[in-house]
Amino acid sequence: MPDVTARGLRFHVQECEGDGPVVVFLHGLVIDNLSSFYYTLAAPVAAAGAHSVLYDMRGHGRSERPATGYSVQDSVADLFAVLDALGHDRVHLVANSFGGVIALNAALLRPDRVAGLALIEAHGPAERSFWHEDLLNTLAKSALLLEYERTADQLLDSGQRRLGRIAATADALLNGTTLMDDLAAAEPVRPAVLAALDRPVLAIYGQHSDVADAGRLLLRHVPNCTLHTLTGHAHTVLQEGTAEILEVLLPWLAHHAAAPALAGAAR
Amino acid sequence: MNDVMSEVVQMLTEVVGEDFLLDVEVGPETSFSDDLALESIEFVALVDRLRAHYGDRVDFPAFIAGLDLDQIMNLTVGDVVEHITAREEAHA
Incomplete structure (x- = not known):
């Protein structure tokens, strides 16, 4: 099913079938689109038994590009509308870069629908207003x-x-x-708000990342957070550290999504 | 041009647009990256069409999952046609 209509817009969607928990991938900004996850994590996560869902955010990739509606609140509403259109209720989110801002805000708004978060080089957590x-x-x-x-x-x-x-x-x-x-x-996600996030978070950052501070804030303030640092990497860990991310992500999903089959599939 | 080849070229045309393909003669040696300069998101769209047309027995997601991004982008039109033909014969 390559396209769905949500909030009156056409979204390009790709799904990799699996019987297990639904894992939704949120890509980064402007030059990014669902292909960065399609060629890296989505297929191995599906092969391990999860149901992978990828979509191009509004204006990105092959989704429709309206002139307005690019706030974080709109992006969160788009996410849940796309999931409604696909019939997915409770999901795990895997986000890269600015997709992390959407994932965090989605989990804070609808903790009933977001079971857990894997945040790769995520923007969002910060202590001051001019954070970005x-x-x-x-x-x-x-x-x-x-x-x-x-x-x-x-x-x-x-x-x-x-x-x-x-x-x-x-x-x-x-x-x-x-x-x-x-x-x-867009406002940052401040420490006091992170402290109220009662969902498991896996944070993955490159050792030399320019957003590593966000990872440290997640570890310090989110009650149930694991931080994994990829030695020698900077911001582009999704493409350059794919195998190492899978070694951490698959067992984490297996544990938190109660899908033990995922654990044995790390490669 | 055999049937599978012309079907793949037709789907490519739908993905990248006719104007561009008029400038390139597509053959088995044509690569998606160097010759066609396909964006990675366009290759996703092409795989989607291949999947819809040939069905699950051609199993493109598994074909793709076995390759890394560089290998995928270095594929030629002939590689894809060969994969389809081989899988179709296996099911014939």
Whole structure:
């Protein structure tokens, strides 16, 4: 089933069949989409017995790109609407990078529907309001370059189709939607709120990650949190540390989702 | 061009759009990454169409799961056609 309609929008969905617990994958921002999980964790998690669900968030990948509705609250509402459309009630969430903000807020809003969280290089936990200044600055610079240097057209004209298309998607999101403004307004998940999160959390961060502080806050404040640090890695652990993530993730899912078959499948 | 080959090319056209494919002559040696410059999300969409068309007996998710991302992107159109043909013969 490649597409579902939720909140009036068309979402691109991929599912890898399994009889076990439902595991939903939440990708990162702008140039990311469901393919980063499709080629790394989704198939091994499904092969181990879980039911993997992946979708492209609004504006990303092959989902519809409306001009508005990119707040964290909208993204959380999109998640539950997609799950409603698919008929999934209680799920585990696996999130990468900014997907972590969506996962944390979803678990805080609907703990009855989120059984556990695996957060890979997740943004979100922070103690101060201007928590994502670096991320916003990076995106703002990209937005200007894409608009004034016509990066996408230049790449496409020079025959670099893949990069050109990625740049065109980034341009459309950063310069053609409210995503930047909506992101700027996003609040961090503060320590007092983390302390109230009564769901098991597996936090996975690279040793040299620029968001490692978020991992330390999760470990310090979430009552039931395990932190795994990947030695020698930075932010891109999903692609570069896939095997090591699976060694940690599959036993963790097996334990918390009460699906023992998952534990033996780590490779 | 054999039947499976022309079906795969048809599905590719649906995924990437006709304009682009007019510039590239697709044959068994054509690679998804270097020659077609497919985005990884477009390959996901192609696999989806292959799955819908040939059914579970071709088992693309398992075929893909056995490869890493570099291997997947280095696949040629011929590799995919060969996989389909072999699986179809196994079930014939």
